[in-house]
Structure formats: C-alpha cells, structure tokens
Amino acid sequence: MTRIAPGPSPPRGAGPWRGPPSIVPISSALAFVIGVAALAALPLVTRITPYERNLCTLALLMVSGALAWNWMGGYLGQVSFGHAAMFGLGGFVAARLVMMEPPTPAPLAWLIGGLAAGVFSLGAHPMLRLRGPYFSIATIGVGEASRLFFTYWEEFTGGASGLSLPIDPGMKAQLYWWALGLAALVVVASFLIRRTTLGLQLLAIKADVDAAADVGVNATFCQDLVMVLSGTVVGVTGGLWASFFSFIDPQDMFGFDRSIGFVLMSVIGGVGTILGPVLGAVVFVLLRQFLLASYPQLYLGLYGILLILIILFEPLGLTGLGQRLARALRRHRRGATGVVAAP
Amino acid sequence: MRPPLLATRAISKSFGGLKAVDGVDLELAQGEILGVIGPNGAGKTTLFGLMAGSIPPTAGEVQMRGLRVSGRPAYQLVRAGVARTHQLVRPFPNLTVAENVTVGAIHGSRRATGAPRARALEVLEFVGLAGRASDLPDALTLAGRKRLELARALAIAPLVLMLDEVIAGVNPVEAMKLAALIRRIRDERGVSIILIEHVMPAVMSLSDRIAVLDHGKKIAEGTPAEVAANPLVIEAYLGKGHDGATA
Numbered sequence: 001m002t003r004i005a006p007g008p009s010p011p012r013g014a015g016p017w018r019g020p021p022s023i024v025p026i027s028s029a030l031a032f033v034i035g036v037a038a039l040a041a042l043p044l045v046t047r048i049t050p051y052e053r054n055l056c057t058l059a060l061l062m063v064s065g066a067l068a069w070n071w072m073g074g075y076l077g078q079v080s081f082g083h084a085a086m087f088g089l090g091g092f093v094a095a096r097l098v099m100m101e102p103p104t105p106a107p108l109a110w111l112i113g114g115l116a117a118g119v120f121s122l123g124a125h126p127m128l129r130l131r132g133p134y135f136s137i138a139t140i141g142v143g144e145a146s147r148l149f150f151t152y153w154e155e156f157t158g159g160a161s162g163l164s165l166p167i168d169p170g171m172k173a174q175l176y177w178w179a180l181g182l183a184a185l186v187v188v189a190s191f192l193i194r195r196t197t198l199g200l201q202l203l204a205i206k207a208d209v210d211a212a213a214d215v216g217v218n219a220t221f222c223q224d225l226v227m228v229l230s231g232t233v234v235g236v237t238g239g240l241w242a243s244f245f246s247f248i249d250p251q252d253m254f255g256f257d258r259s260i261g262f263v264l265m266s267v268i269g270g271v272g273t274i275l276g277p278v279l280g281a282v283v284f285v286l287l288r289q290f291l292l293a294s295y296p297q298l299y300l301g302l303y304g305i306l307l308i309l310i311i312l313f314e315p316l317g318l319t320g321l322g323q324r325l326a327r328a329l330r331r332h333r334r335g336a337t338g339v340v341a342a343p
Numbered sequence: 344m345r346p347p348l349l350a351t352r353a354i355s356k357s358f359g360g361l362k363a364v365d366g367v368d369l370e371l372a373q374g375e376i377l378g379v380i381g382p383n384g385a386g387k388t389t390l391f392g393l394m395a396g397s398i399p400p401t402a403g404e405v406q407m408r409g410l411r412v413s414g415r416p417a418y419q420l421v422r423a424g425v426a427r428t429h430q431l432v433r434p435f436p437n438l439t440v441a442e443n444v445t446v447g448a449i450h451g452s453r454r455a456t457g458a459p460r461a462r463a464l465e466v467l468e469f470v471g472l473a474g475r476a477s478d479l480p481d482a483l484t485l486a487g488r489k490r491l492e493l494a495r496a497l498a499i500a501p502l503v504l505m506l507d508e509v510i511a512g513v514n515p516v517e518a519m520k521l522a523a524l525i526r527r528i529r530d531e532r533g534v535s536i537i538l539i540e541h542v543m544p545a546v547m548s549l550s551d552r553i554a555v556l557d558h559g560k561k562i563a564e565g566t567p568a569e570v571a572a573n574p575l576v577i578e579a580y581l582g583k584g585h586d587g588a589t590a
Contacts, residue, residue: 024566197449197459200438204446207435210397215430216421216450 060179066265066277068233074272077206082143086117088253091237091242110239117235147254161248270319346409354403365559378550387557396420424502434480439474447498486517
C-alpha cells in the first residue's frame with residue numbers, strides 16, 4: 001500500500017486546514033514509544049498492587065477492543081452493536097484450546113480464537129449493503145442471536161454455567177505485558193490503516209458509497225477487509241480476557257452490555273480518532289470499576305447520561321474537548337500578546 | 344475497422360411501466376467530444392448511469408472496444424477507464440480537496456502511472472485547484488466544486504469521461520472557463536468525452552457531434568449545425584406547429 005498524507009478529520013469550524021506532515025510526526029512517534037516503554041516498566045520499577053495492575057490490564061485489553069471497533073465505527077462509519085459476538089467467539093475458542101489435553105500454548109490459542117472470530121465476522125457480509133441505523137439495528141440482531149446460539153450450545157460454551165479455565169497465577173501477572181503488546185500493536189495498526197490508501201478509501205465510503213464506487217473504490221472488498229481485521233482483533237482480545245478471568249460464561253462474553261461497551265468507549269473518547277478510543281477505554285474501565293463498587297444500580301444510568309451529554313455537546317468526545325481547550329488556550333495566548341503588542 | 348471506444352447497443356431501461364431509455368445506439372470514437380441533449384425527462388441521466396455501470400440495463404448492452412462491459416459493477420468500469428461526474432456535485436465532505444482527488448488516483452485505469460498522491464496534485468494543478476489542496480470541499484464555490492469533481496474523475500486517468508451538466512448553474516464567466524477546461528482535457532490529455540448539458544451555446548461549441556434524446560429514444564444525431572436545423576429536434580424542444588419550426 002502506498003503511503004499518502006491524509007491526517008485526521010479537521011475540526012469543524014477551524015477554518016482552512018493546512019494538513020499534517022506526510023508521515024507520523026516524530027513527536028507523536030516518540031511519545032508513543034516512551035509511553036509503551038514506561039507502561040512496560042511500570043510493574044517492575046514501582047510497587048503497584050496486583051489490584052492496580054489488573055485494572056491496567058483490563059484497560060489495555062479494552063484499548064485494543066475499542067480501537068478495533070473504531071476501524072468499523074469510526075473510519076468506515078458502520079456502527080456495530082454486535083462486536084460482543086466476535087469477542088465471545090474468540091474467548092471461547094481460545095478457552096477450549098487451552099483446556100485441551102495437552103493444552104495449546106495460550107498465545108497460539110488467542111491467535112486461533114481471533115482468526116475464528118475474524119472468519120465469523122464475515123457472516124455479516126450480507127449486512128454491509130445496509131448503511132447507518134439499518135446496519136446498526138441488524139448488528140444488534142446478529143449479536144443477540146449469537147448470544148442465544150452459544151448459550152444453548154452447551155458442548156462448546158458450557159451453557160449458562162460457563163467454562164472454567166485452568167488457573168495459572170503467573171499468567172495473570174504476565175497478561176499485563178501481553179495486553180500492553182496487543183494494545184501497542186493495535187495502535188500502530190490504527191495508524192497504518194488510517195494513513196494508507198485503505199484509510200482514505202474507508203473515509204470515502206463513509207461519506208458516500210456510490211461516489212466512492214464512481215472513482216474505482218471496491219467498497220465491498222474494503223468493508224469486508226476491515227470487518228475481518230476488526231473481528232480478529234476483538235476475538236484476540238476476547239481470548240486474553242478468557243485467560244485473565246479463568247472463567248467465562250456466554251451470557252457475559254456475548255452480552256449486549258459488552259457490545260454497547262465498545263460503542264461507549266469510542267464515543268466517550270472520540271469516534272474516528274486514534275487517541276479517542278484509547279482514552280475512552282481507560283475512562284470506561286476506571287469509571288465502571290468505581291461505579292460498580294460504589295453504585296452498582298446506577299452505573300448503566302450514568303453511562304446513559306454521559307452518552308447524551310457527549311452527543312449533545314461534543315460529538316468528538318474527550319478528543320474534541322481537548323481540541324477545543326487547545327484552541328481556546330491558543331486564542332487566549334494570542335489575545336494576551338496582542339494586547340501587549342498594541343501601542 | 345476498430346470497434347468504437349464506447350458504444351451502447353439497443354440499450355433500454357424501464358422503471359416499472361416507464362421506458363426511461365428505449366433502444367438507444369450510441370457510439371463514441373477515440374478523441375471525440377459527443378454532446379447528448381434533450382428536453383427534461385428525456386432519459387439523458389439514466390443513459391449515463393447505464394453507460395457508467397451504476398444502473399443495470401433492462402435490455403441491450405454497453406461495449407468498450409467491442410467487448411461487453413454492462414453488468415459489471417461500477418468500480419470495475421472505472422478501472423477499465425470510464426469515469427463520470429454527477430449532475431449534483433458529490434465531493435467527500437470529510438476529506439480535503441487533495442484527499443478527494445487522491446481517492447480517485449488510488450485505483451485509476453490502466454493508463455495511470457505514478458504514486459496516487461503525486462498524480463492527484465498534478466491533476467489539481469491541471470484544473471487550477473492546486474492552491475486549494477488542503478481546503479475542505481465546503482470552502483469552494485460551486486464552480487470550484489465542479490472543478491474538484493472533474494479533477495477527481497481525471498485522477499482515474501480515464502479513456503472516457505462522462506460529464507453530467509458540469510457547466511450548468513455557474514456564472515457565465517466560469518462557464519466559459521469550464522468549457523475551455525473541458526476542451527483542454529480532450530486536447531492535452533487525450534480523453535474522449537461525452538457530455539450532457541443544458542447550456543446550449545456550450546454544447547454547440549464544444550461538441551464534435553451531438554445526439555438528441557426525447558422520451559428515451561434517440562431522435563437525431565449529427566454535427567451541431569445539422570442537429571440545430573433538424574425539424575424533429577426543434578419539435579421536441581419547442582413543440583409542433585411553433586413558428587420557429589416552420590420558419
């Protein structure tokens with residue numbers, strides 16, 4: 001694929017947009033490398049408790065899931081409410097592989113689980129001709145159908161009582177780095193998808209699928225490709241999730257809550273951006289942990305209120321809020337110097 | 344004899360009981376500008392859709408160099424070298440001008456050479472939008488967006504360019520500039536052009552040949568002068584028994 005220079009969607013109302021440099025800015029790349037290195041060193045150099053480490057692992061896993069969801073929901077503009085299907089399938093395939101005698105090595109099991117989920121997501125191919133709300137509604141149907149199907153398929157998923165994986169305390173600590181590695185990989189992949197011709201075609205399809213076809217974009221192929229990539233990553237995430245909890249049940253893994261979670265994380269952070277889903281996932285996991293502990297009855301309601309506020313006031317979520325603050329700050333600084341410079 | 348670059352063979356399209364296009368034969372020769380005119384509702388845009396592969400024909404077929412191309416999806420026709428613009432401009436509003444054109448340059452036809460980005464910039468230069476490369480399409484005037492539409496189609500490096508009312512709706516000065524640009528596309532880039540246009544002076548001066556549609560049928564074909572003098576054409580536009588028809 002050829003490298004080109006698209007860059008993120010410009011902020012609305014920001015006037016003519018001059019465009020970013022053609023490759024990832026050195027400062028961003030450097031910040032990313034330092035960030036990953038710092039996170040990797042965190043459990044070694046500081047004395048974080050296992051509880052805190054586990055919370056970080058969950059956040060990192062959700063970062064991968066949210067970014068992968070965003071490839072479809074953000075870049076392609078096809079908002080899926082059914083990603084739990086891929087998450088669950090990846091989780092259960094990986095779990096079954098780890099429980100085999102002799103057990104499959106966990107990383108291989110995760111990978112196979114992810115690939116299975118990727119292939120499974122191709123089942124949504126006929127739905128891709130639907131766009132906007134119609135597509136979203138169809139994904140709700142597929143997600144719920146998957147949940148019921150896998151709940152009743154007891155030989156595979158253990159039914160309502162779920163599956164218990166062999167417990168390996170070392171693995172739970174190790175998973176922090178696995179989750180970090182996966183998240184780093186998915187961030188890089190997000191950049192690659194966004195900044196190559198594939199990303200440009202996805203954005204074109206998002207804007208106008210017919211006009212995209214008129215300039216030679218094979219929308220069907222692009223959409224299938226992104227769906228498989230997204231499904232695979234979410235499936236791998238599900239596999240790591242299964243190893244992390246050592247117990248999974250289909251009602252939870254395939255649950256509608258989980259699908260909504262992927263949507264919420266991206267919306268909170270900023271749909272279509274790269275930083276957005278990362279921030280959104282971290283906020284989502286922390287908030288959920290806090291709310292579940294303190295106000296277990298309230299937490300879904302609070303998410304609802306949060307969602308309404310974001311969509312009403314800042315459709316680009318936290319990322320949009322950040323951009324707005326940065327602009328205000330710049331204006332403020334320019335205003336201040338202007339006053340000084342005036343004779 | 345070499346088969347024509349693009350041709351329709353008795354192509355028809357019905358929408359329910361309405362025959363929008365009814366057995367039309369049309370040929371486009373290499374390096375030609377062919378004008379398609381006709382009163383409102385004559386089936387011009389439908390004919391374009393059929394030729395560009397965005398509408399499947401009810402009967403008949405579209406041929407490129409004698410080979411059947413109808414029935415293939417639109418994106419494949421584009422890659423074979425048939426590009427089109429729309430009556431209502433449809434830029435991708437979320438992409439900059441340069442990105443809009445780059446999308447067209449990604450695949451392109453077999454004639455396309457060079458990296459998409461570089462090709463896009465070259466085409467922007469050609470249509471006179473190089474200075475607006477990093478603007479959003481919203482920031483352009485209507486004439487600017489029409490140029491963008493042309494640039495996006497040209498980035499494909501097409502053999503055939505189908506223009507659906509590119510000139511209509513802009514002010515007279517811009518219309519002249521656009522007409523000049525269309526002629527340059529043929530002369531300098533060797534692209535054969537079919538254009539639908541309501542602005543009569545523009546069609547008459549630009550076209551080598553004109554085909555006239557009325558009620559989905561081709562009623563006349565010839566040089567601009569021949570067509571303008573054809574009583575059937577005058578009747579279709581002005582009605583029977585009009586003084587102009589008998590004068």
